[in-house]
Amino acid sequence: MSASLDKGVRVLKEVIDAPIASYFNSCVHCGLCAEACLFYTETGDPKYTPIHKLEPLRRLYEQEYTLLGRAKKALGLSKPVTDAELAEWQELVYNSCTLCGRCSVVCPVGNDIVYMVRKFREGMSASGNAPEGIKGAANRTVTLGSPMGVKLPAVKAQMRHVEDDTGIPIPLDVEGAEYMVMLSSMEIINFPEYLGAIAKIMQQAGKTWTLCSTAFEATNAGMQIGNSDLARVIVSRIVDGAERLKVKTVISPECGHAYTALRWEGANLVGRPFTFEVKHIIEVLGEFQAAGLLKTEGKETDRLTFHDPCQLARRGGVIQQQRSLMNQVAANFVEMPDAGFMNWCCGGGGGASAIEEGEELRLEAFKKKKSQLDAVKPDRLVTACANCRIVLEEGLEHYQMDIPVIGLTEMIAEHIPEQGA
Amino acid sequence: MAIQNDRDFKAALTALEVPQQRALAAQFVRRVQGLSGDPRVLTAVELAARAAFGTVTEAELALAAQAANTARVESFTQCGKETDWTAQAGHFVAKAAVACVRPAAEAAKNTESLAWDAAMQARMARTCQTVAEGSGTDNPEAIEQYRLLEALLNS
Numbered sequence: 001m002s003a004s005l006d007k008g009v010r011v012l013k014e015v016i017d018a019p020i021a022s023y024f025n026s027c028v029h030c031g032l033c034a035e036a037c038l039f040y041t042e043t044g045d046p047k048y049t050p051i052h053k054l055e056p057l058r059r060l061y062e063q064e065y066t067l068l069g070r071a072k073k074a075l076g077l078s079k080p081v082t083d084a085e086l087a088e089w090q091e092l093v094y095n096s097c098t099l100c101g102r103c104s105v106v107c108p109v110g111n112d113i114v115y116m117v118r119k120f121r122e123g124m125s126a127s128g129n130a131p132e133g134i135k136g137a138a139n140r141t142v143t144l145g146s147p148m149g150v151k152l153p154a155v156k157a158q159m160r161h162v163e164d165d166t167g168i169p170i171p172l173d174v175e176g177a178e179y180m181v182m183l184s185s186m187e188i189i190n191f192p193e194y195l196g197a198i199a200k201i202m203q204q205a206g207k208t209w210t211l212c213s214t215a216f217e218a219t220n221a222g223m224q225i226g227n228s229d230l231a232r233v234i235v236s237r238i239v240d241g242a243e244r245l246k247v248k249t250v251i252s253p254e255c256g257h258a259y260t261a262l263r264w265e266g267a268n269l270v271g272r273p274f275t276f277e278v279k280h281i282i283e284v285l286g287e288f289q290a291a292g293l294l295k296t297e298g299k300e301t302d303r304l305t306f307h308d309p310c311q312l313a314r315r316g317g318v319i320q321q322q323r324s325l326m327n328q329v330a331a332n333f334v335e336m337p338d339a340g341f342m343n344w345c346c347g348g349g350g351g352a353s354a355i356e357e358g359e360e361l362r363l364e365a366f367k368k369k370k371s372q373l374d375a376v377k378p379d380r381l382v383t384a385c386a387n388c389r390i391v392l393e394e395g396l397e398h399y400q401m402d403i404p405v406i407g408l409t410e411m412i413a414e415h416i417p418e419q420g421a
Numbered sequence: 422m423a424i425q426n427d428r429d430f431k432a433a434l435t436a437l438e439v440p441q442q443r444a445l446a447a448q449f450v451r452r453v454q455g456l457s458g459d460p461r462v463l464t465a466v467e468l469a470a471r472a473a474f475g476t477v478t479e480a481e482l483a484l485a486a487q488a489a490n491t492a493r494v495e496s497f498t499q500c501g502k503e504t505d506w507t508a509q510a511g512h513f514v515a516k517a518a519v520a521c522v523r524p525a526a527e528a529a530k531n532t533e534s535l536a537w538d539a540a541m542q543a544r545m546a547r548t549c550q551t552v553a554e555g556s557g558t559d560n561p562e563a564i565e566q567y568r569l570l571e572a573l574l575n576s
Binding site: 133134136137140147148149150153154157158160161164165167184185186189190192219221224301302348351353354386387390393394397402414415 | 427428487490491494495497498499500501502503504506509512530532533541544545548551552555557560563
């Protein structure tokens with residue numbers, strides 16, 4: 001056994017906890033999880049059945065923690081987990097799983113398959129079997145503080161651009177501000193208009209807010225690669241920044257896994273309750289709307305539909321707010337089939353979009369989104385995740401579907417009257 | 422007429438006829454075009470530059486916009502990839518080029534004028550270049566764009 005495999009197997013044994021043991025024992029092999037996974041439905045290949053993606057972990061559980069499995073192992077009757085097998089499983093655990101959680105919610109016995117995949121990724125990562133694309137992102141997070149290598153000077157350059165664009169100052173390191181706004185690398189690099197939208201919305205709502213020079217990056221590569229230590233380091237940076245600035249609320253950006261990492265797992269990762277609240281930007285906009293602080297004018301008249309990011313809607317339970325916001329600025333908002341809680345993933349979440357060798361499969365899986373869109377034929381597609389946005393654009397381009405994609409926060413901001421107008 | 426700030430700049434751009442906007446937007450993009458080596462971008466900018474002479478059809482614009490949009494989508498920096506700010510500058514040049522040739526019907530739906538959109542994307546391209554070079558946050562594009570607009574208004 002190689003040193004890396006030894007380490008990986010050791011980690012896998014450690015991550016098998018009571019929930020995972022009960023999940024493996026509870027599985028009734030019904031196959032419902034297969035029908036819930038777009039990688040299975042769009043390829044028809046049974047290897048993409050979600051529970052099958054965990055087969056090496058299941059065998060290890062059996063061999064190490066069950067009486068019969070131990071006996072078989074002692075007699076040499078069980079198949080050991082090998083380096084070659086883990087390498088083969090990389091495609092199943094990373095490329096073809098976006099951690100979208102659809103399999104978990106259809107499981108009739110309540111197995112949280114996403115939880116299991118994430119635990120499996122811990123061992124894959126420890127054994128060196130994570131994809132190069134995700135490894136690179138994780139390494140940059142450690143060395144530079146950002147999975148895409150974004151440093152503070154780049155953020156300052158974008159701030160300057162947005163200030164020129166909107167005429168609104170972008171606050172940095174303001175102690176005592178009500179909100180600390182996080183950004184994903186994707187927004188800094190590809191969608192600077194998101195920051196401009198925040199500036200306009202906050203100005204109109206009369207709220208104080210700030211960026212944080214030591215914690216501007218929300219993306220959590222630790223979550224994606226399957227490394228809890230790294231995920232903890234990233235969350236700790238945000239906690240330190242928020243506590244230093246004494247903010248009341250940290251706003252997670254239009255990025256799915258950033259939200260899950262900080263909102264739902266952050267406090268457990270750092271081992272103590274936060275001194276501030278964490279909300280997704282869509283939740284904050286929903287609160288502003290309910291309080292009458294979001295005053296818009298005019299409505300989009302073309303046919304719009306909304307793609308629910310999995311981590312926001314299914315894993316995070318934020319479903320009504322985006323619809324209420326859409327209805328405020330869209331006169332012709334239509335829902336795709338399966339919209340909301342059971343929406344289909346864009347195909348690029350959970351780090352999948354960073355895996356170059358997974359592109360062909362991603363585009364194959366995109367046929368599910370295509371069929372949803374074909375059913376309602378929208379003029380434009382709105383979403384609330386920067387990663388979804390790019391994956392959607394690539395899929396639409398590949399299938400030659402002329403449907404522009406826009407961010408919900410930006411669309412709301414476009415309807416805010418210019419100050420003094 | 423002298424343009425001193427973005428408020429006046431934006432208002433003056435919005436007041437222009439769409440073909441004039443296209444021609445001016447093409448000038449904005451040409452200033453940063455060297456940051457993109459994509460021929461689809463070049464084609465779009467050349468077409469937009471001809472718009473003021475009334476020799477461009479909506480069908481030509483739609484085709485050019487589609488091609489430039491493909492260049493834009495292909496040049497996104499994907500989630501988790503290491504950022505190449507020089508390449509990212511090319512992405513914003515492509516985005517500016519798309520604005521230049523945006524078909525009139527689509528342009529009419531946008532709250533911002535296409536020339537303003539092109540100007541902002543061209544500035545972003547220059548911003549990316551300054552990040553790549555580590556040369557601070559000074560961006561000369563705004564002042565240069567003011568001068569180009571003044572020249573048009575005073576001609």
